[in-house]
Amino acid sequence: xxxxxxxxxxxxxGAELRTEAQRRRRLVPSSKPGLNERDAEFRRVPDxxxxxxxxxxxxxxxxxxxxxISKQRxxxxxxxxxxxxxxxxxxxxxxxxxxxxxxxxxxxxxLGHQATNTPRVRSLFVVILLLGYVLAAAAHAGAKRIAPPTxxxxxxxxxxxxxxxxxxxxxxxxxxxxxxxxxxxxxxxTVNAPRPEATLFVNSHxxxxxxxxxxxxxxxxxxxxxxxxxxxxxxxxxxxxxxSKVWGKPLASIPAGSDNTSCPNTxxxxxxxxxxxxxxxxxxxxxxxxxxxxxxxxNTKGGSAPDTGCSALSDVGKQxxxxxxxxxxxxxxxx
Numbered sequence: 001x002x003x004x005x006x007x008x009x010x011x012x013x014g015a016e017l018r019t020e021a022q023r024r025r026r027l028v029p030s031s032k033p034g035l036n037e038r039d040a041e042f043r044r045v046p047d048x049x050x051x052x053x054x055x056x057x058x059x060x061x062x063x064x065x066x067x068x069i070s071k072q073r074x075x076x077x078x079x080x081x082x083x084x085x086x087x088x089x090x091x092x093x094x095x096x097x098x099x100x101x102x103x104x105x106x107x108x109x110x111l112g113h114q115a116t117n118t119p120r121v122r123s124l125f126v127v128i129l130l131l132g133y134v135l136a137a138a139a140h141a142g143a144k145r146i147a148p149p150t151x152x153x154x155x156x157x158x159x160x161x162x163x164x165x166x167x168x169x170x171x172x173x174x175x176x177x178x179x180x181x182x183x184x185x186x187x188x189x190t191v192n193a194p195r196p197e198a199t200l201f202v203n204s205h206x207x208x209x210x211x212x213x214x215x216x217x218x219x220x221x222x223x224x225x226x227x228x229x230x231x232x233x234x235x236x237x238x239x240x241x242x243x244s245k246v247w248g249k250p251l252a253s254i255p256a257g258s259d260n261t262s263c264p265n266t267x268x269x270x271x272x273x274x275x276x277x278x279x280x281x282x283x284x285x286x287x288x289x290x291x292x293x294x295x296x297x298x299n300t301k302g303g304s305a306p307d308t309g310c311s312a313l314s315d316v317g318k319q320x321x322x323x324x325x326x327x328x329x330x331x332x333x334x335x
Contacts, residue, residue: 171198177310242286
């Protein structure tokens, strides 16, 4: 491609080049000793026409500088011409997020972030999915086809309620040794109300998964069935799935071993019917247990007070934790 130049520069450069071609001179340094390169005298070698030129070193140096400047102008003019003649676009295959301009043209820079799935990330994702599936399956396993055993009328929920969750509990009942009555010289084991503790499980695909924890806590959201004034604490059940809670109070009980179907084990804690006296949604708004209206504690085994260790006043203050197991049925009203 031939470069174009401004008209003034082309005339000056052409004139100088023509003068140089006509002279065709050759500069030879003087042989006089003691002169440096800048101050050296030059003598002109006659050109083809036999005419001698000027013998001036400064003129030659200025001429060489003029040629260098002319070449620089030529390079700049060529670049300018090419940039104006063609508009260059640079495109990439990445999705566009920004465009930047460069002198003489436009350059589209497409910046994107492409997610990468490393084996470690994929493994973590699979674990999270499996955990979510197990928890969901566990929560719904107890809610499907729940058929509580036939129970005596005293501990049977009113009509219009049906079981939606069965949790098989393992935990402890707490006891404290107290005097039998005021001024008595004897003592006996008394249920330590703040100490029922248990974990409720469901059988999901032949594996037991925790669904509810059982403990004692203050009722922070009582309903119309709550006692007035509120006791310092009530039996509490909290969902391991969504952290929702329900508080209950005992309505009725039957002794262990008194019913072969629902409460067959002697020397165990009583079987109960409890009513919901309050509920609370979980931190994320979950309401799984807030629908509870009644709770049955059936098939109890163990957990009864010790036979020894609390008879004299010297035993007062002793505490014992006794393991137990039971089935907890959670009921809700029909819609």
